[in-house]
Amino acid sequence: MHRFANPARFQRLATAILPWSAGATVVLLVVGLYFSLFASPPDYQQGDTVRIMYIHVPAAWMSLFVYTNMAIAAACGLVWKHPLADLFAKAAAPVGAGFTAICLITGSLWGAPMWGTWWVWDARLTSVLILFFLYLGYMALVNAFDDPQRGMRAGNVLLLVGIVNVPIIKFSVEWWNTLHQPASVMRMDGPTVAAPMLVPLLIMAVAFTLYFVTVVLLRLRAEIVQRRIQTMRLTQAAE
């Protein structure tokens, strides 16, 4: 791990990975969307409305996956003071917030025809909304200090406090009565989604993950360059 904490080595690694992850994202998104929208069967109860699932569910998974990664990076940043760990959390935050927003919006669009309502305050919907606010709060907090180091520190603490929300989101549908359905894929007794619908769902999930990898590498690269410019300006001003 420590080897990749070196920004110069990271830059070389990112340059090597980026074209592959970007290409794979495009290919998988095209294939995944084709299967999701055209080459998969309608649901026996929901008909074609089920196609919202292929966007909604991967976005929801990503919202939790990205946050968990940010919290792990925050812990590394606080304990081992890795410069890249802090920057990773900062680079990933807007992407995670975007996934959460997509999850909330598509969920609302799905709820209207199926449940008969755009929004309810049940445990699942409320905890995901809190996750969205945690992302926004983190981004605001990191940028609220003149000294970027202090901003990062405060942001890392917020990320670690917010991590309690992740298991709450995941298990909300089991611990309490909710209007939201329980898990269909990540459950102990195996998925309850038929294979022709599960395959496009998983393709989309991989595509979303690769998209995240691509965008975070790009953003991290930009953050590192920006840091370098700042340091050069400071030394110049000091001379």
Add this chain to the structure above:
Amino acid sequence: MTRKKRRLYMLGLALLGLGTAAALTLTAFEDNIVFFYSPSDVQTRDVGDRNFRLGGLVEAGSVKKLPDGLTTEFMVTDTVNSVAVSYRGQLPDLFREGQGIVAEGTLNGARVFVAREVLAKHDENYMPPEVADAIKRAGVFKDPAKTADGMAEKAAATTVPAASQSTSKE
């Protein structure tokens, strides 16, 4: 102990404390976090004439349209207890017998739940229509205890014997 080690332990302790606090808070507020009561909850709790949500499965063969064309009467069950529901208005597309629903309203004097809003709940099963037909033909379709997310199991576990005179099954 190095400083890194100490920071790591502090972080671990802080997270443990935070997790415990969150778990205690959520347990304490359990009643306010549940989105709806099951028919068994309605039997065991004093709901009074308060506004609340009732969730369960629409009992098979219980749906009646009244002659005014707007009011629907049906039973909501968790397979242990049931509650009669009366609703005036348009029902969601997914509303049908055996379907999980959540209704908001109040219990009237005759222990009938007068709903102001009815929402449909869909379960975690997704399959193409042909597969659903095949399963239906095989006769193993929709075990109601398994649909509304084990609501029935939860209810069976919490029901006390005094509440066993159910209002259901005409």
